[in-house]
Amino acid sequence: MKHIVCIVGTRPEGIKMAPLIKALKCEPWARVTVLATAQHRHLLDQVLSLFDICPDVDLDIMRPNQTLPELTSRLISGLDEKFAELNPDVVLAQGDTTTVMAAAMVAFYRRVPFGHVEAGLRTHDLDNPFPEEMNRLVAGRLAKWHFVPTHRSRENLLREGIADTAIHVTGNTVIDALLEVAATNRTLDIPLDLDKRLILVTAHRRENFGEPFRAICRAILQLLDLYPDIEVMYPVHPNPNVQSVAHELLGTHSRVLLCDPLDYAPFVEAQKRAYLILTDSGGVQEEAPALGKPVLVLRTETERPEAVDEGVVRLVGTDEALIVAEASRLLDSQSAYGEMARGVSPYGDGQASERIVAVLRHELGAAR
Numbered sequence: 001m002k003h004i005v006c007i008v009g010t011r012p013e014g015i016k017m018a019p020l021i022k023a024l025k026c027e028p029w030a031r032v033t034v035l036a037t038a039q040h041r042h043l044l045d046q047v048l049s050l051f052d053i054c055p056d057v058d059l060d061i062m063r064p065n066q067t068l069p070e071l072t073s074r075l076i077s078g079l080d081e082k083f084a085e086l087n088p089d090v091v092l093a094q095g096d097t098t099t100v101m102a103a104a105m106v107a108f109y110r111r112v113p114f115g116h117v118e119a120g121l122r123t124h125d126l127d128n129p130f131p132e133e134m135n136r137l138v139a140g141r142l143a144k145w146h147f148v149p150t151h152r153s154r155e156n157l158l159r160e161g162i163a164d165t166a167i168h169v170t171g172n173t174v175i176d177a178l179l180e181v182a183a184t185n186r187t188l189d190i191p192l193d194l195d196k197r198l199i200l201v202t203a204h205r206r207e208n209f210g211e212p213f214r215a216i217c218r219a220i221l222q223l224l225d226l227y228p229d230i231e232v233m234y235p236v237h238p239n240p241n242v243q244s245v246a247h248e249l250l251g252t253h254s255r256v257l258l259c260d261p262l263d264y265a266p267f268v269e270a271q272k273r274a275y276l277i278l279t280d281s282g283g284v285q286e287e288a289p290a291l292g293k294p295v296l297v298l299r300t301e302t303e304r305p306e307a308v309d310e311g312v313v314r315l316v317g318t319d320e321a322l323i324v325a326e327a328s329r330l331l332d333s334q335s336a337y338g339e340m341a342r343g344v345s346p347y348g349d350g351q352a353s354e355r356i357v358a359v360l361r362h363e364l365g366a367a368r
C-alpha cells in the first residue's frame with residue numbers, strides 16, 4: 001500500500017485534482033490522503049463539495065489581505081508539520097499556485113517524491129503571470145514526475161533539461177472534470193435576458209490590478225454602448241482590488257449582472273450559455289474552447305498557447321481599444337465567430353486522470 005497525499009489549495013486545484021483523487025481512491029494499492037491548505041477557503045470548499053471530496057487534513061491557511069511572503073511562510077511550516085505526521089510515499093499537487101510551490105519545496109526537503117500535475121506550462125516571463133510563473137518553475141525543478149497536458153509543455157521541460165523519462169503527456173485533468181459536469185444541464189439562478197447575447201467575464205489576476213483592470217471595465221462599457229443586444233455577466237472575485245473597481249465602474253449599468261463567484265457547476269453552465277467569454281483565467285482558456293465558446297484573453301502572455309494556435313483563443317491584453325475591436329469582430333461577423341467557436345480541445349480527451357494513475361502504478365511497482 002502506497003500512501004499518496006494529494007494537495008489542494010484553490011478552486012482550480014480542487015477542480016483539476018478531483019478526478020485524479022477519485023481515480024486514485026479506486027486503486028487497491030493506494031491510500032489517499034487529501035490535504036487542503038485552503039489558500040482560497042470558500043472557493044475551494046465549493047468545488048470539493050461538488051465532487052464529494054472531504055479533506056482528511058485542513059490547514060485553513062487563508063487570512064484576510066494575506067501577503068505572498070506571509071502565505072508562503074505559513075504554507076511551508078504547516079505542510080512540513082503535516083508531512084512529518086503523515087509520512088507519505090508520494091505528494092501530488094497541480095498547477096502554479098503558492099500552495100503548489102510550497103508543497104514541492106517541503107516534499108523536496110523531506111525527500112518525498114513529488115508529482116506535478118499540469119506541468120510544463122511557461123510564459124518565460126516572471127512578471128506574467130505573477131507569481132505563478134515562478135511557482136511552476138520551482139515546482140518543475142523539484143518534481144520527480146511531470147504530468148504534462150500537451151506536447152508543447154513537454155518541449156518546454158526538455159529545453160530546461162528535464163529528463164524525457166520523467167515527462168508524461170497525459171492531457172489536462174480539467175477536461176476530465178469539465179466533461180463530467182457539463183454532461184448535465186443545470187439551473188442558473190441568475191435573471192438572464194434570453195433575448196440578448198451573453199458575454200461572460202472573469203477577471204482577477206494580480207498583474208491586472210489598478211489601471212489595467214479599469215481599462216477592462218471601460219472596454220466592457222463601450223461594448224454595451226455599441227451593442228444593445230448584449231448582456232454582461234461578471235462573477236466578481238472577492239479580492240478587494242477587484243470588487244471595489246468592478247462595482248464602481250460596472251455596478252449601475254442595467255445590462256451588467258455582477259454576482260458572487262459561482263460554484264463550479266453553475267459556472268460551467270454559464271460558459272455553456274455564453275456567446276463570448278472575456279477572461280484572464282487560465283482554466284477558462286482550457287474549458288471554454290472545449291465547449292465551443294470563443295475566448296478573448298485579458299493578458300499579454302499565456303502559458304496555454306495551444307488554443308491560440310488552434311485559433312479558438314485570442315490574446316487581447318488590457319488594451320481598451322483592442323478588447324473592443326476584437327469583441328466587435330466576433331459580435332459583427334458570423335464567419336469570424338464560427339472560426340473560433342469550433343469546439344476544439346487541445347488539452348485532452350477526458351482520460352488524463354487514468355493516464356496519471358497508470359504512470360504512478362507502474363513507477364511505484366504497484367499491482368492492480
